[in-house]
Amino acid sequence: MPEAVIRTAPSPTALLASLDPLLRQWLPRRRWFAGKGRPITGLTPVAVTELPSPAPDSDGAPGALTGLYHLLVRVHQPPAPGSPERPGDCYQLVIGVREVPPTRPAPGLIGHVTRGPLAGHVVYDALDDPRPAGVLLEAVRCGARVGPLRFDRDPGHEIRTGLVPRRMTAEQSNSSVVYGDRLVLKVLRRIGPGTHPDLELPLALARAGCARVPAPVGWMTAELSGDSWLLGVLQPYVQGAVDGWELALRELSKGEDFAAEARALGRATAEVHTALARALPTVTLGHRAMARIADGMSGRLAEAVRTVPALLPYAPGLRSAFTALGDLAGQGRTWTAQRVHGDLHLGQCLRSPDGEWSLIDFEGEPDRPPEERRMPQPAVRDVAGMLRSFDYAARSADTPVPGWAETCRAAYCSGYARVAGHDPRTDPVLLRAFETDKAVYEVVYESRHRPDWLPVPLAAVRRLAAPGPARLMP
Template identity: 65%
Template sequence: MSEAVTRPGITTDALLASLDPLLRAWLPRQRWFAGKGHPITDFTLVAATELLPPTSELGLLHLLVRVRQPQVPAQVTGGAAPALPADCYQLLLGVRRELPPRLAPALIGHVTRGPLAGFTVYEAMHDARMSAFLLEALRMQARVGKLRFERDPRKDIGDDLAPRVLAAEQSNSSLVYGDTFILKLFRRIVPGVNPDLELPLMLAREGCAQVPAPAAWLLADVADDLNVLGVLQPYLKGTADGWEMALRELAAGRDFSGEARALGRATADVHLALARALPTVTLGRAQMELIAEGMAERLDAAAKAVPALQPYAAALRTTFEALADLGRGEARWTAQRIHGDLHLGQCLRSPAGEWSLIDFEGEPSRALSERRMPQPPVRDVAGMLRSFDYAARSREPWATDWAGDCRAAYCTGYAEVSGRDPRMDPVLLRAYETDKAVYEVLYEARHRPDWLPVPLAAIKRLATNGPATEPH
């Protein structure tokens, strides 16, 4: 079902037909497009909203477009050849008769047929007038068709904040407004409550200082489904990206364990706040067996797709078997909402030395229902341990001692706040770290083959029961 807000006489079919040839060429070139390497077979216009109706000067179209692509070869997936999911993408298209030179890099194409014939279409985020319109709509809590611009009334949103596009992202797109706010626009849209809005709102109510509180958000009601399209948050000016900072300190030969310890404390603060804000559950035998079974299935699929993993598969499987065996005993674990995709790049350090955690969307490749399920907090810990290892192995010679010091310090800091050291659950921690390394092998083999030796080194260590981080 598609819903549209357009001028009388313009149908969704006609609008999509006019844009189809341009989007087929433009979409696969975007960093956030998930189906790279596979042709587009079909478009469906889920919703279209004229935020600014095209005139002789300019217009702004908001589109939700479902994209279908052919099957993925079995040798890529490691199994049967399923069709790629029909992903829904959010597009903001500027419409002008003539594109000024400053917007030339944002060009999508010139429309030759249909209701937009004679117009030029471009990526509207690069147009300051269009970006300013989005902020004003959030500030005024506008409603346009199915789009709902909402805000926290306690937050002051100025009307004179100059916008600029943040160029560093991949799966989403962001606009910074005057070094005061950052608007993250989600590109792949999944119906339901996006954790990147849900969890920061919950944490703000808990007074959690480690996570920026949303100031406003963009929603769409389409076919009785709620879609979270974007979130406006404070822009943490002067902060350092955790990944970039770690690489700088490593390159300079400086110790990073103090920062890692502080980051461990910040992670534990967030976990405790999430446990207060949302229900927790106890994992018994059946749940732990399902977790271990899922890990083993992901290992089998990855080993089929990446031959370099196959020599280690049998040994790695024993790690997951040990977790299942542990679940059959008396041990029980608590599961809760977590970050879900925690690594150094999701952490920002202020000039005062305080760490913040951002991007609570979770792993985009996982289903939304899975991302919103309670999980053992150690999964976040394992993700950060892998991130320290990645940093240490991103340059030669590999700084294994540097990574080990950071891993130990992070766990120590976490224990200082949470009251429990993650290393006191070695079977669980090793299983989650192994599962993460298996995911990394598959990702690097598909997208960055030059990086494949990084997770494979961890795979070798984990398969041979190499030294793990010991508690102090």
């Protein structure tokens, strides 16, 4: 990538002002936009960088790409009900500029600009366009420096040229581009400064020799005001792999048993936890530390009740899970805490064609503060997330299969125990507290992002708030 064509775009404020009215309409419709349901009151540039444009269209048709911009934009919104005032979220955008929209492929059209330096042009999400998406891979391959942007790669991995990009259609809280069915670039959407677990933990696991997590091939960062902001991670693409969510729903639709896969997933999770405990420091949580965790769970519940009033009837039962944990800590019980995945569910697991499971996406729950995501936690937090995921799958099936989630939960814990040496079910107070905290988080998340899914975590809330043995059923 020649340095001569790389330059920082002039007048970031004017450029963003040109895009402002379009982005206010376009951003809330993105799956990864966290501020749904609240008006956008302002947009401010954090960094605007002009990327080198790829070669012109081979057919020479009008409307060729006339600009390619990398934007870090802070979005200002009023806080959600019950939430404290805080700075707006910062989002990463890669925007292509054309005279007319391209026809191959259909882009994520943002709109026609009517004012400012881009007036008269069409702007769109450039990750949908193979040629601009290829610029990012080439920058990683060459170790480019583009204004504040830094593209780096592991020197032990070769990145071939000529890999054809294609955007993955299954979008979640980020966006992914696959290159030649060999590599996949995960582009983070909501970003912030500091060490990011989605690069930190896979690198640590690679050093520890853990094969359950794809080792990073390269990464994108921005250096701003002395801080490093992770923008994306490039990893090997497992061709023919299927994610655990898709596989579970497929087996459910056929009425097939999923216990063997759940057991294998439990073993894979325990292997990752064991490697993380070797690679990174662990701590012992005594009364005071555990009381803080239990109080934090109670605080999140109180905030969730304000956000989703449907939780109110179940609040006392849910709170009892956190009180029981605090009481157990007060009796002198201690627990080991370590770095964990932080948002483990079936969709974060890949099964390769040879039957091996891998864990991906280590960024943690996107709605949690970054510093909280990097704190050591009891490993059961990940276990609770996976148990909730089996429940989600069972309740999402077109034809319910009685006992499916219960069987998967038991098999997963048994597989975990076989590697870890202890069964998560032997600490029911800790497991219930973390599963309850996860279900409360899910209620808030679904209410903001996917209201149609809200009955799924609410069903778990009813179970977890129930007295006695009833809450142990999935």
